[in-house]
Amino acid sequence: MQRKIAVEIICFLFIVLFLYAAGTKLTEYTRFIAQIGKSPLLTNYAEYVAWIIPSIEIMIAVLLIVPRTKLIGMYASFGIMVMFTLYIAAILSISTELPCSCGGVLSMLGWKQHLVFNICFTLLGLTCIILMKKQENMVNTSV
């Protein structure tokens, strides 16, 4: 029961995070393009990335909401968080002067704080996958 509650809380946190992040990116679309355009890694694809990232975030949030696709959604959440974390590490290796591309309250975080934030969510995602698999195993065993 506790495992189930923990899984639901983590999924809820990811849903809120992705919907909030996607919402701020889409409502401040041109500002988001300007910010990612300043990144040497994304400058050539800024206009495409500005659509792709929020779309993926919304899709993952939907996967996490639907009970049948929750595990796939959590794998995707874990994957995208690993990618974001590696991206921040790559950016930090180039320059710490670049503006953060996240909208809303997340834009108040510096790159290093953002790195810590992302690592925490990545670990939460990993924990959630392990818990979900254990839950699945328990169900299979009891059947």
Add this chain to the structure above:
Amino acid sequence: MKQKTTLIILAICGLSFAVVMILFAMAEKPISYRQHFTRNHHLGYATLENVLAVSKGHYIAGATDGRYYFGNENDPLELTVTDTQLNVIEVFRLPIGESQLEDSRIEVDSSTIYLKAGQLPAIFTCSVNNRLKCTLQPVPYFLRAVLVSGTTFVLQARGNDSEAGTANNLLFVASTRSAVVGGVIKLSNDVDGYFASQGELRYCKDLHRLVYTHYYHNRLIAMDTSLIILYEGRTLDSITIPALKPIEVEEGYYSLASASVAVNLSSQISGTNLIIHSNLMALNDDQVMFDQSAVLDVYDIGTMQYKFSFNLPDYNSRKMETFRVFSNRLVAIYPDAILGYSIEHSQ
């Protein structure tokens, strides 16, 4: 089952790593490392002599005989006074009761303190010796103001043409004695041009000339104090067309959607020399040294010819932000310190 989960997690990590590595490999190479020119390095031109630890936000306001003045972006009215060895003599606040002083700057020249409040917009004038009374002169809105004489400023401003939907970089002459404005010069007339024409204006007292250094390309413009263009020059590099991608983030407000493409970061005057903090690495620059220092190129303002270059090493792994030259001393602002260098003045 456990093994399958572990494999999926490892595959996700591997895929994420691969995507970021591909982006990293295909990343736009910094403009700094792509240039084809050489520098005439003058090693040992600047020697570090004094360090004053300060909080972030300080800037150089000016100098009078034997004293340096530093303003503070976090407190627009605060002035820190030091001797030339950067020993603090006093810290005081100007007696100005205005609250709209965002982005204002203090400039100290001979016996006068100027508070340049472009958003108010006004220029306050106070005496160094009698700071109790400051007088206010309203002027048009401006972004920066360059002191030309005791009562004359050249103001740098952004002008909007609402009908054409374009922005302009404007320079005009204003006085602290009257509201009359003269000598307007438009540096751009479209959005691309607005960014491309961004730069820094400096005044050379010895030659009575204004020099405008562009940030994003190599053009230098010399003007007289009526803003009549006298001649032009180029910095060392070959960047004549800036690589900029302006984007409208709000109605009428534009931002750049391109990686850092600055050619010249800042400029200052020293006698009849123009000193430019360059963002570009020359063919004969050592990359480690370039990455761990600020490169300053010296040009003759009269001829616009390049003379030599020198480096100011990073301090506590932080880059120099701004600098000024006073006689044979160079004062540089770093994020957490003010450094005083002695320089060879005979150059």
